[in-house]
Amino acid sequence: MLEICFSLPEDVKLVAVSKFHPVETIKEAYAAGQRLFGESRVQELTAKQPVLPEDIEWHFIGTLQTNKVKYIAPFISMIQSVDTFKLLQEINRQAAKCNRVLRVLIEVHIAEEDSKRGFSADECKALFTGSVLQQFPHIQVCGLMGMATFTDNTRQVRREFGRLRNLFEEIKSMPFAGRDSFSELSMGMSDDYKTAIEEGSTMVRIGTGIFGTRQY
DSSP: OOOOOOOOOTTOEEEEEOTTSOHHHHHHHHHTTOOEEEEOOHHHHHHHGGGSOTTOEEEEOSOOOGGGHHHHTTTOSEEEEEOSHHHHHHHHHHHHHTTOOEEEEEEBOOSSOTTOOOBOHHHHHHHTSTTGGGGOTTEEEEEEEOOOOSSSOHHHHHHHHHHHHHHHHHHHTSTTTOSTTOOEEEOOOTTTHHHHHHTTOSEEEESHHHHOSOOO
């Protein structure tokens, strides 16, 4: 029986990253009390969602193509990986069709790796300036998300998480973001979640640490 035994502060949410793991394994985590799961492929998520309990809170955490938004808009709880303005536009459009307000996180590029995606810090701040986000009535921006460099250099990882925390706090002080709904800072995975929490993360994304090696 799978056990969810992470010791996290009460104010830090655990997203169990279930991508590449079968429905049976997710059911084990559910039976152990886990309700928040993260997936990164639309095809995989749409296959799993109908056959699993309705009270699961699904978060999309991977690269999301605009032409795939329509498939998850009816049920997704949060899209953590909003990395372009074009994607924001499409999420708003599809949410309107479903008569929903979708919660999202803005992904910020904090790593010293070109393979990582996201808005730059300046681009992110520009989103919250003036009335830019007011054109998206079917989106609720709940915070920021970022991925640190994949490295054993913990000082570098801490530095990158610290920069994202500082950006989060700066944006939170702006008029648009200065509301209760802008409260999530999603950073930290299996290898670096402890550092992320120390640097202010409110949500960690753990896959291997819960489910073991992925079944590709």
